[in-house]
Amino acid sequence: MSYVLTPLIVRHARRLPVPEGGAGGGGQGAVVARQFDAALMSVGFKLSGELLERLSGLPGAEAGRLAEGGLAAVRELVGDHVQHNAYFVDFPRNVPDTEEFWRELLARTAGAEEGEAGLDGVDLLTLDGYGVYRHGYTELLAAHRELIAGAGDRVTVLHLGGTPEEEAAALYLALAGSTTPLGEQALRDLAELARHCADGPQPAAIPVRENRATVNAARLQAGSPLLVDTVTDVLRTACALSGGDVTLAAPTRFGPLPRPVRRALLAALDGLVAAAPGKLADVLPHREPFKRLGERLHPHEYPKWPHAAEVFAVARGTAQVRGTAGRVEDLLAAGEVAAAADLLAAAAPGKLLRALDRLLRTARTERDRAAVAAAAERALPAASGRLLLSLREHLGNRAGACPERRVFVNRYARSHVTADHRPPLPAAERERLIAALDAETVRRLPTDRPPRLLVDPEVLDVALPLSGNASATGIGVLPRxxxxxxxxxxxxxxxxxxxxxxxxxxxxxxxxxxxxxxxxxxxxxxxxxxxxxxxxxxxxxxxxxxxxxxxxxxxxxxxxxxxxxxxxxxxxxxxxxxxxxxxxxxxxxxxxxxxxxxxxxxxxxxxxxxxxxxxxxxxxxxxxxxWYARWLHVHLRGEPSANQVEGNRGTVADLLRAGVARSYLTVRHLIGLMAANGAEVETWDGRLPDGPVTYLGLERPDGLPEGSVAITPENLRDLIPA
Structure with missing residues (x-):
C-alpha cells in the first residue's frame, strides 16, 4: 500500500504519507527535499515545515520516491499532468479577427485569392488546417516568456502525513462515515480504500446508504458480515458488486454472482424480512431492479430462506404489500392532512420532512397546519443532520411569493428549469419550524473538537455540502x-x-x-x-x-x-x-x-x-x-451535436435568473449556531494561535498547534452533524 494510494490521499487530505523508518539517513534527503519544494512551487504548492524536515532526514532514494509520487499527485490535481497546447501559438497575442481567419483558410484551401473567397455555406472542417494543431507543444513553449512571479499566485501547502496505512485508514473512516453523500469520484475512492480497509477498524456508523453499499461490497469480498438494515441496502450492495449505480438512479446490469455471494445476499434479505415484514414495502419503489437481481440470486434454490423469496414475489407482483406511501396518498385524497402527517411521523419521519412543503400547502385550516408542524417537530430527532439542514435551507427560500422560475438538479448535475406556481408557506408555521430546526441542529453540534473556533472570513460564504452532486473533484472547488x-x-x-x-x-x-x-x-x-x-x-x-x-x-x-x-x-x-x-x-x-x-x-x-x-x-x-465567483456545477441536456453558446443563451439566462436568486445555507450559518451555543469564535488574521483550535478556512495553515482540527473544503462535510 506504500505508494499506491498516494494520489488519492493527496487529493483528499493535502497530506503526503511517509512510511515509518528511514530516519537518520545522514541528511541525504535534504537535497532531494529542497528540489522537491522548488518543483512544487512551480505548480503552486510548497512543503510544510514538518514535511520538509521529515524528508530531509530520509535516505536520498526514499525521499526521491516520495517526491516523485507527491509531485505527480499535485500536478494531476491542478491539471498540469497533461500538455496544454493552444491552436494560436501566440495566444492571447495576435488572435485574428474571426472572419478574416476563416477567409484566409478558405483561400488557402481553394487556392484562390483571399478577397475572392466567400464564406456562405462553408463547412469549417473542410478548410485546410482548421481545428488541428499546426505546431507542437515545444514550439508553443518557445513562443512564450517564462511566467513572472506574482504576489497573487496560489500557494497551497502540502502537509506531513502519517504512514500510508494510517492515512488510508483515516481517510476510509472519514469517507465511509460521511454524513453527506459523496460525489462520483469520492465514491470510487471509497471503493478503492475499502478494498484495503474493509477488514480493519470501521466507523461507528455509515449513515449514507450509497457509502454503506460500497463498503458492503468490499466486506463481502473480504468475508466480513454485511451492514444492512433495509432490503434496499442489499440491492445497493448487489449493484456495487456488479459495478453499477449504488444510487439506483440508473439501471444496473447484474453479472453472474458467485455462490457464496448469493448466499450472503439471500441470507441478509431473509433475516431483514423475518425480523420486520413491513420492510417488504421498500421493494415497491425498486421493483424492476429487484426482479433482475432475483434472476441472478436464484432464491428458489434456497428453501431455507423463505422470507428472501417473498422479496422477489413482491417485485414480480405475485405477492401484495401495502406501503406507507400508498396509505398517505389515500389520507391526502380524503382531506386528512393531519392524519397523513401523523402516519409519516411515526412510520417514516424522513419522508415527512421531505414532504413538509406539500403538506403545509395542502392543509386547509389553521388547525391542520399546526398539526403538520407538530408532527414535523416530533420527526426531527429521527432525521439525519443533512436532512435538517436541507429543510432549513428550503424554508429559508420560502418566505413570501416564490420566484417565477425554479431550478431542479438531479444526481448527475443535470439541471431543469420550470415555472414555480407554489403559493407562499404560512409565515407562522415556517418561522416555528425554522426555530425548531436550528434548535435541533444546535443540540447535535459536535463536542469532540476544540471549542475555540478560528475562522478565515473567506470561508463564511461557502455553501454547506448537502448533496453528493453539489461539487466536482478538483482543487479550489466549492459546493454549489x-x-x-x-x-x-x-x-x-x-x-x-x-x-x-x-x-x-x-x-x-x-x-x-x-x-x-x-x-x-x-x-x-x-x-x-x-x-x-x-x-x-x-x-x-x-x-x-x-x-x-x-x-x-x-x-x-x-x-x-x-x-x-x-x-x-x-x-x-x-x-x-x-x-x-x-x-x-x-x-x-x-x-x-x-x-x-x-x-x-x-x-x-x-x-x-x-x-x-x-x-x-x-x-x-x-x-x-x-466581481464574485458563484459555483453552479450544473449541466444542460443540450442537443446531440452542434451545441453552441449562441443556441443556448436563452436557457442559460433562464437558469441564472432562477439560480442566482436562491439562498444557500453556508458556513456562516453553522458558525452562528456554534457561537450561540457558547463557542468562542475568533477571526483568522494570519497569526498562529497559542493553543489548539478548530480552524475553518479555504486552506489549512502551516504550523497549527498540536491537537487542532482543520476544516477546509476537502473535509467540509465534517461540519454536518450526524
Missing part, C-alpha cells in the same frame, strides 16, 4: 451556491479533454449578460476576439488531448454576468471521454507566461456530469462594482 470574491483583473478559462474512441470536439465559450440577463455577447470559436478578451482557437479533435482557453479582462466587461461554458459540439460526452476538466486562472497585468500556468490556477474541476453543456460557475458583478 458558494460565493467567493475575485481579486484580479485577468481571468483565463481553460478546458482540456481527451477522446476515448471517436472524434470529439468540445468548445469553450464565455457568455456575457447584463443585470437583467439580456443583451448577450460572447467569446467562442465563432467570435475569437472582442474588446473584453480573446479565444485561443477551435480544436475539433483530441486523440492525444486538446485544450482551449479564453482570456478575459474584467474591467472591460460592461455586463453583470460572465458565464463560462463547455459545449459538446460533436462526439463523446463528458462521461464518455477518457478525461476532461475545466478551470480558471487569475493573473496580474504584467504576467505573461504560457497559456496554462499551474501556479495561477484558482480552480480546476473534473467535467463528468450528464448533458451536453457544462456550466461550472458564473462570475457576477454586484452593485459595488466588485
Amino acid at each position: 451556491g458558494s460565493v467567493q470574491p475575485v481579486r484580479g483583473e485577468l481571468l483565463r478559462f481553460f478546458v482540456y479533454w481527451k477522446q476515448r474512441e471517436r472524434r470529439t470536439d468540445f468548445d469553450l465559450s464565455a457568455l456575457i449578460l447584463d443585470r437583467d440577463y439580456g443583451d448577450p455577447t460572447w467569446l467562442s470559436f465563432t467570435r475569437l476576439s472582442s474588446l473584453v478578451g480573446e479565444h485561443s482557437g477551435d480544436v475539433v479533435e483530441a486523440p492525444d488531448g486538446a485544450s482551449e482557453f479564453i482570456n478575459l479582462r474584467l474591467s472591460s466587461v460592461s455586463g453583470a454576468f460572465v458565464v463560462p461554458e463547455v459545449n459538446v459540439y460533436e462526439g463523446e460526452g463528458f462521461q464518455e471521454v477518457e478525461e476532461s476538466f475545466f478551470g480558471w486562472m487569475l493573473r496580474e497585468d504584467e504576467q505573461q507566461g504560457r497559456p496554462f500556468e499551474p501556479r495561477t490556477v484558482r480552480m480546476k474541476s473534473d467535467l463528468r456530469g450528464a448533458g451536453r453543456v457544462a456550466l461550472p460557475l458564473v462570475f457576477e458583478r454586484r452593485e459595488d462594482g466588485r
